Amino acid sequence: MRTSSSINLGLPLGLAPMEGVTDFATRLWFQLIGGVDFTWTPFLRVTDTFPAKFPDLFAPELSILKGLFPAPLVLQVMGSRPEDIVRTADAAGDRIEFIDLNCGCPSPTVVGSRAGSSLLQEAEVFAGFLDYIASRLGPGRLSVKMRTGFHQGEEFPRLIAAIKGIPLRHLTIHGRTRPDRYTGKADWSKVHAATESCPFPIIGSGDVCDLKSLTMRQEVSPNVKAVIIGRGALRNPWIFTGATxxxxxxxxxxxxxxxxxxxxxxxxxxxxxxxxxxxxxxxxxxxxxxxxxxxxxxxxxxxxxxxxxxxxxxxxxxxxxxxxxxxxxxxxxxxxxxxxxxxxxxxxxxxxxxxxxxxxxxxxxxxxxVIYNPEHDWMYSGAGRNAKS
Ligand SMILES: Cc1cc2nc3c(=O)[nH]c(=O)nc-3n(C[C@H](O)[C@H](O)[C@H](O)COP(=O)(O)O)c2cc1C
Incomplete structure (x- = not known):
């Protein structure tokens, strides 16, 4: 097998979860292009009745195609009740080593159902939710992907302080708040602050579109253990190989x-x-x-x-x-x-x-x-458009 080389050797680069985009066919396509170190499912919305049985076609990489692709897959779920997350992890069984919880989706429907970024409203409630899951699954079997806050972001230090004692596999931070949606720039100083206070690895997310933008973010947050790339990978699907x-x-x-x-x-x-x-x-x-x-x-x-x-x-x-x-x-x-x-x-x-x-x-x-052109950033940052996370 030809080995994959990412655009910044030593720092693993993954394909970010994108609902409506990173379904199986798209993940397969990125595997064929190559260079990506890991991929991620979009969120699987779980409830008290769904899934009754693990939906293998949602993530065939975890069962029938296990071990076939160069880059492993992270399974993400989203839910309003911690017991549904635990039940889904149990249903997945040995398909997964850990399960990733979406605590970032800003969509009004999701927030209305008390899932996604709505879990960030109260630091203690957030920590209680994660603690319930982590204590039942065991250390290192839950990872979390979050925004920097449900409100204006001033609550971020409280959120981090509340969860840093939970034995998470890793924590991914998209450096925007819920009201930010995709406007402005991701705040990597908050990603950095989390690396300073959390004992588990931190993965950074937001606005990496080429080597230069990756280096800029890494300078602000030098201790991230990995970076995931979403829209930048659609703007240059060869980004993980370093090709332009x-x-x-x-x-x-x-x-x-x-x-x-x-x-x-x-x-x-x-x-x-x-x-x-x-x-x-x-x-x-x-x-x-x-x-x-x-x-x-x-x-x-x-x-x-x-x-x-x-x-x-x-x-x-x-x-x-x-x-x-x-x-x-x-x-x-x-x-x-x-x-x-x-x-x-x-x-x-x-x-x-x-x-x-x-x-x-x-x-x-x-x-x-295929060269990233920041002049077009506005096309992908409109509030109200792409209102998923
Ligand atoms: C269309 C779209 C769908 C998304 N869906 C998800 C999702 O299902 N789960 C999640 O955790 N984040 C989701 N996100 C957020 C991305 O994973 C990522 O954190 C965010 O886009 C910032 O990174 P980027 O600037 O590299 O795109 C989505 C983003 C976009 C643009």
Missing amino acids: HGPVVAAFVAFVLLQDLALESEERLVAWCTTLKPNSFRLIEEAEWGRVIESLLIKLRGKSFKTLTDIEVTPRALSRGKMLWNYLRSSLPSAFMEPSLMRASTLEGFLRQIDEIARQLQLSPANLP
């Missing part, structure tokens, strides 16, 4: 195809994964993506393809592709921001426009520059 060029078009087609196949039959996509070999990951060349696409098409659709434009996908899969493109285009040369691309009604129409733009720029679609 990539076979964008072929990888994009593979993304859309994986989404389509997952929508068609997740079971069959999972079964296809068992054919992957250790050298199937860290795909650098366009031809390597071509082979993956060929294998997917032959094994799952019984047909091959001559050019990428031959591939047909459902409108639903194409809109998943446009979701990715909405991020990715911000790192491409500005001509790729062309709005008519987003209006394409078929994958073929989409690819033809990309080819045309690349031709005008005299660039090869097989290897396009």
Whole structure:
């Protein structure tokens, strides 16, 4: 297996949980791109009746595909009652070593149901919630992902003081409060403060989009044990490999195809994964993506393809592709921001426009520059948009 090298050797870099984005097909795609040290499920919302039995297709990496991928997976849950978290961890059994609890989601629906960031309202209640779970699961079997507060953030030191005695596996901090949503900049000085007072490892999250932004955050918080990257990984999916060029078009087609196949039959996509070999990951060349696409098409659709434009996908899969493109285009040369691309009604129409733009720029679609451009940050930081965490 080719070894993965992250953009900052020595500091593990993971794919952040993103509800509506980092489902199995997307995590598989990031594993194929390579370089990522660990991945994370979006939250699994658990209640007193769900899940009755562990939903293996939510995280096949933990069961049928265990050990297949280079990067391990963190399972995240979200709930309003600590007993539901304990029951889910029990149902997961030996699929997991620990379970991660979402204490950051700012969505009004989630907060209304007393889950996500709503758990941060009172330091003592928060600590009691975590303590209930940790004492039943045992030391190191609960990890937590939180924002810096439910209110304005002044409560952060109290929250940390209340939980630092609980034997957590690790604590991930997204340096924004609930009211911040995604506006402004993540406050890494708070991440740093947590590393100073907690005995367990701290993972930092927020606004890492390239080596420079990672270094800036690390300077503020030098003792984080790992960093997770969310929107920055969608803006440059090669971020974990350190590359600023990539076979964008072929990888994009593979993304859309994986989404389509997952929508068609997740079971069959999972079964296809068992054919992957250790050298199937860290795909650098366009031809390597071509082979993956060929294998997917032959094994799952019984047909091959001559050019990428031959591939047909459902409108639903194409809109998943446009979701990715909405991020990715911000790192491409500005001509790729062309709005008519987003209006394409078929994958073929989409690819033809990309080819045309690349031709005008005299660039090869097989290897396009993917460089973080902070000028576009506003696109991904609107209050009210992307209101998940
Ligand atoms: C679309 C979207 C969905 C998210 N869903 C989750 C989630 O399910 N669980 C979670 O803990 N954080 C979630 N987050 C927050 C991210 O994990 C991360 O902490 C945050 O986006 C800041 O990091 P970034 O600047 O690297 O994106 C989500 C973020 C986005 C943009």
